[in-house]
Amino acid sequence: MIKLQAINKSYQQGKTSFHVLHDINLEISAGEFVAIMGQSGSGKSTLINIIGFLDDQFEGTYFYNNLPIHKYSRTQFSKLRNSNVGFVFQNFKLINNLTVQENVGLPLLYAGAKRKDISKRVLEVLQQVGLKHVEKELPKNLSGGQQQRVSIARAIVAKPKFLIADEPTGALDSQTSAEIIALFKQLNREKNTTIIMVTHDEKVGQQAERLVQILDGRIISDKKVGLS
Ligand SMILES: Nc1ncnc2c1ncn2[C@@H]1O[C@H](COP(=O)(O)OP(=O)(O)OP(=O)(O)O)[C@@H](O)[C@H]1O
Numbered sequence: 522m523i524k525l526q527a528i529n530k531s532y533q534q535g536k537t538s539f540h541v542l543h544d545i546n547l548e549i550s551a552g553e554f555v556a557i558m559g560q561s562g563s564g565k566s567t568l569i570n571i572i573g574f575l576d577d578q579f580e581g582t583y584f585y586n587n588l589p590i591h592k593y594s595r596t597q598f599s600k601l602r603n604s605n606v607g608f609v610f611q612n613f614k615l616i617n618n619l620t621v622q623e624n625v626g627l628p629l630l631y632a633g634a635k636r637k638d639i640s641k642r643v644l645e646v647l648q649q650v651g652l653k654h655v656e657k658e659l660p661k662n663l664s665g666g667q668q669q670r671v672s673i674a675r676a677i678v679a680k681p682k683f684l685i686a687d688e689p690t691g692a693l694d695s696q697t698s699a700e701i702i703a704l705f706k707q708l709n710r711e712k713n714t715t716i717i718m719v720t721h722d723e724k725v726g727q728q729a730e731r732l733v734q735i736l737d738g739r740i741i742s743d744k745k746v747g748l749s
């Protein structure tokens with residue numbers, strides 16, 4: 522599904538250029554649960570922003586389901602993003618003055634879905650993440666773990682082809698982290714959701730099926746883990 526070849530990425534700051542990703546080759550198949558680990562500043566977010574079609578400024582080739590994404594225009598890029606990727610972030614990024622139900626339904630509203638279909642699908646995903654009882658609440662009345670479940674529901678509501686999660690447990694205690702990872706595992710197993718997750722936490726990383734390690738913008742290890 523995802524095939525990166527010889528990806529290089531530099532950030533320009535004034536006259537200086539920082540070479541952040543070096544010759545990245547990475548293939549991810551549909552249905553995989555991949556964790557990406559590495560020190561702060563090693564380029565993890567930069568890499569997944571490219572994978573998730575958030576950043577089209579890179580060198581090298583990116584084939585997505587055999588489509589040459591590296592040749593796409595910015596408009597094509599954002600279209601692809603909207604219809605293929607769900608995002609989960611460390612700090613949830615929920616909209617404070619919208620209810621749980623409204624937050625989760627937003628991607629469908631933007632996609633032009635009918636109100637009736639939206640509420641049906643929203644209830645379905647809230648049930649999937651174990652949150653049906655708080656649909657009318659505002660995010661601030663929920664625990665961190667519950668808020669992350671809301672953001673996961675929002676990420677999967679439009680049935681994306683893959684999920685990108687950047688430090689999804691970074692703001693959670695270890696018990697709550699374990700619950701969130703269990704939810705990811707369940708989505709991966711039962712719904713065959715492809716998940717690409719960045720984490721600092723070795724314990725969390727070991728829960729994926731595959732662990733990719735990055736050091737100074739280079740992949741230094743890529744191996745099967747977990748097997749549980
Ligand atoms: N927009 C930007 N402009 C310039 N430099 C950037 C930009 N974004 C990131 N960088 C630099 O690129 C390098 C990699 O950053 P990146 O955010 O990908 O690392 P990371 O592995 O996700 O780190 P962390 O674990 O802290 O989130 C860092 O040195 C960072 O300072």
Ligand SMILES: [Mg+2]
Pocket residue numbers: 565566567687
């Ligand atoms: Mg990061």
